[in-house]
Amino acid sequence: MMLARHHHRLLAARSLAALSRPNRLHMSYFHQWEKLPGEGREPRKGVERVLGAIRAERFSAAHPVSGAVEDSFDAVVVGGGIVGLATAREFLKRYPDKTVAVLEKEGEVAPHQTGHNSGVIHAGLYYTPGTRMAYTCVHGAELMYKYCDEHDLPAERCGKLIVATNESEHPQVEKLYKQGTANGVQGLEIVSGEKVREMEPNIHAYSALHSPNTGITNYWLVAQRMAQEIRESGRGDIKLSYEASEFTKTKDNRVRIRGVEPRQKGPNVDVVAGHVITCGGFYSDYLAKRAGGNPHKDRVTTFRGTYYQLKTEYRSAVKRNIYPVPSGGGIPVGVHLSPTVDVRRGHEMIVGPGACITFSREGYEFFDFKLADVLDNFSNPALYAFVLKNMGLSFGELYRDLNKKAFIKQAQRYIPDLTLDMVEPSYAGVMSQVFEPGGIAAGDYILERKCMDGLVLNLRNAPSPAATASLAIAEMVCDTAAEDFGWPKSQKNQ
Numbered sequence: 001m002m003l004a005r006h007h008h009r010l011l012a013a014r015s016l017a018a019l020s021r022p023n024r025l026h027m028s029y030f031h032q033w034e035k036l037p038g039e040g041r042e043p044r045k046g047v048e049r050v051l052g053a054i055r056a057e058r059f060s061a062a063h064p065v066s067g068a069v070e071d072s073f074d075a076v077v078v079g080g081g082i083v084g085l086a087t088a089r090e091f092l093k094r095y096p097d098k099t100v101a102v103l104e105k106e107g108e109v110a111p112h113q114t115g116h117n118s119g120v121i122h123a124g125l126y127y128t129p130g131t132r133m134a135y136t137c138v139h140g141a142e143l144m145y146k147y148c149d150e151h152d153l154p155a156e157r158c159g160k161l162i163v164a165t166n167e168s169e170h171p172q173v174e175k176l177y178k179q180g181t182a183n184g185v186q187g188l189e190i191v192s193g194e195k196v197r198e199m200e201p202n203i204h205a206y207s208a209l210h211s212p213n214t215g216i217t218n219y220w221l222v223a224q225r226m227a228q229e230i231r232e233s234g235r236g237d238i239k240l241s242y243e244a245s246e247f248t249k250t251k252d253n254r255v256r257i258r259g260v261e262p263r264q265k266g267p268n269v270d271v272v273a274g275h276v277i278t279c280g281g282f283y284s285d286y287l288a289k290r291a292g293g294n295p296h297k298d299r300v301t302t303f304r305g306t307y308y309q310l311k312t313e314y315r316s317a318v319k320r321n322i323y324p325v326p327s328g329g330g331i332p333v334g335v336h337l338s339p340t341v342d343v344r345r346g347h348e349m350i351v352g353p354g355a356c357i358t359f360s361r362e363g364y365e366f367f368d369f370k371l372a373d374v375l376d377n378f379s380n381p382a383l384y385a386f387v388l389k390n391m392g393l394s395f396g397e398l399y400r401d402l403n404k405k406a407f408i409k410q411a412q413r414y415i416p417d418l419t420l421d422m423v424e425p426s427y428a429g430v431m432s433q434v435f436e437p438g439g440i441a442a443g444d445y446i447l448e449r450k451c452m453d454g455l456v457l458n459l460r461n462a463p464s465p466a467a468t469a470s471l472a473i474a475e476m477v478c479d480t481a482a483e484d485f486g487w488p489k490s491q492k493n494q
C-alpha cells in the first residue's frame with residue numbers, strides 16, 4: 001500500500017517536472033529519485049547551530065519540483081557589513097513577527113570596510129552640527145559601548161588627543177572643540193603642549209584637544225556577533241557568497257533578487273522580499289543602480305588606507321589615540337596612532353591610514369586594477385573636480401602609499417623620535433566616499449528613497465564614522481523604511 005502511494009507520488013512528480021520543462025528532457029530516459037539525499041529530513045541541530053534555525057529548516061526542505069528555489073522574507077537587507085547587519089538586527093527587534101535575510105557577496109560577513117578599519121569609536125568631533133552624521137556618531141558611540149558591554153566584546157575608552165604641532169594649527173583645535181561641544185560630546189578639553197607631554201611623553205604638541213570618551217573596539221567581531229544574533233532569532237537568515245545581481249518587481253508587488261556566487265556563472269538563486277534595503281558600502285552606487293536607483297548621482301570613489309604598526313617592543317610608546325588636526329580635502333582624518341583590540345590582529349599600535357585613490361573597488365594593494373572600476377572613475381565629473389581641487393593631496397597620497405619614508409614622515413610631525421626601523425607593514429582597508437558635484441566630499445549619509453515604485457531604500461553614502469554609528473544608523477534607516485514602506489512603528493523596542 002505504502003509502496004503504491006510512493007510510486008503514485010513519484011509518477012506525479014515526474015509528470016509535473018516534465019510539464020514545467022517542455023521539450024527539454026525526455027524525463028522517462030532518466031532514473032529519477034523523488035528526493036535527493038538529505039531532502040525532506042528533520043532539520044539537523046548541528047546545521048541550526050552553525051547556520052541558524054531558518055537555514056536548518058530550508059536546508060532539509062525538499063527542492064520544489066517546479067525547479068524554482070525561492071526563499072521569501074518580509075524584508076531583505078543587501079550587504080553584510082556592520083551597517084546592513086545592524087539594520088537587519090534593528091528590524092527584527094522592532095517587528096517580532098517578521099522575517100529578514102541579509103545577502104552578502106563574500107564568504108563571511110564584514111569582509112570589507114567593517115573588517116579593515118582603525119577600530120576607533122569616534123566621539124563625534126568632526127561632523128557639522130545638525131547633520132545626521134553628527135547625531136548618529138554621538139548617539140551611536142554610546143550604543144556601541146553598551147552593545148560591547150552587553151555582549152562581552154572588547155571596547156576601551158582609551159581617549160584621544162588631536163594635536164596641533166604649531167601655533168598655526170591651534171585654531172583647528174579650537175574649531176573641533178566648539179564643534180564637538182555643539183554635537184554634545186562630553187568631557188572635551190583643550191590642553192597645552194606641556195600637559196600633552198605629561199600625558200604622552202613621546203608626543204610633541206603646541207596644544208591638543210583631549211577627548212576622553214573616544215575609544216576602540218573590533219568592528220569585525222561586533223559584526224560577527226550581530227550576524228549570530230540574527231541567526232539565533234530564528235527569523236533571520238544570512239546568505240553568504242550571494243551577490244545580488246538583479247532586482248525585479250513581481251506581479252504581487254514584491255522584489256525578486258537574483259543572486260549568484262561572485263566570479264561564478266551560476267547557479268542563480270532567487271530571494272523574494274516584501275521590501276529591500278541596500279547597504280552596499282563601496283558598492284552602494286553599483287547596487288543602487290541595479291535596485292532602481294539613480295545611476296548618475298552619488299557615485300562612489302574608493303581610497304586605500306594603508307597601515308603600518310609599531311614593532312612589538314615599541315607598541316607602548318603611546319597609550320591612546322593620537323591624531324593630527326584634519327588635513328583638509330574632506331577625506332582623511334590624517335595618519336594617526338591607534339591602539340587595537342583586534343581578535344585577528346591582536347593588541348597593536350597602528351600607524352595610518354593613508355588615503356590613496358584605488359584602481360579597483362577592492363584595491364587593497366597599489367597594483368590591484370579592474371578596468372570597469374577605472375572607467376567608472378574616469379566618467380565621474382565629481383571625482384575630476386575633487387582631484388583638480390586637491391592635486392597635491394591626491395598625488396601625494398599615491399606617492400606616500402608606495403614610500404614608507406614619506407608615509408611615516410606624517411606621523412613624525414607629532415612623534416619626532418619615530419624611526420623607520422620601529423615600524424613594520426600592517427593591513428590595508430578600502431574606504432568609500434561619495435563626492436558631490438564640484439568635488440566636495442559628501443558630509444552626510446545619503447538615503448535614496450522609494451526606488452522601484454516604493455519597494456526599495458538605498459543607503460548610498462556611509463563613510464567613517466559609520467562603524468561607530470552603525471547602531472544609530474540602523475535606527476535612522478528603520479525609521480525611514482517605516483515611513484516609506486508603511487511599516488508600523490508601534491512594535492518598536494519590543
Ligand SMILES: Cc1cc2nc3c(=O)[nH]c(=O)nc-3n(C[C@H](O)[C@H](O)[C@H](O)COP(=O)(O)OP(=O)(O)OC[C@H]3O[C@@H](n4cnc5c(N)ncnc54)[C@H](O)[C@@H]3O)c2cc1C
Nearest residue numbers: 079081082083105113114117118120244281305429466468
Ligand atoms: C581604512 C579605514 C579606516 C576606518 N576607520 C574607522 C574608524 O576608526 N571608526 C569608524 O567608525 N569607521 C571607520 N571607517 C569607516 C567604517 O569602516 C565604514 O564606514 C563602515 O564599516 C561601513 O560599513 P558598511 O556596512 O556600510 O560597509 P562594508 O563593511 O563595506 O559592507 C558592505 C557590504 O556589502 C557587500 N555587498 C556589496 N555589494 C553587494 C551585492 N551586490 N550583493 C551582496 N552584498 C554586497 C560587500 O561585500 C560588503 O561586505 C574606516 C574605514 C576604512 C576603510
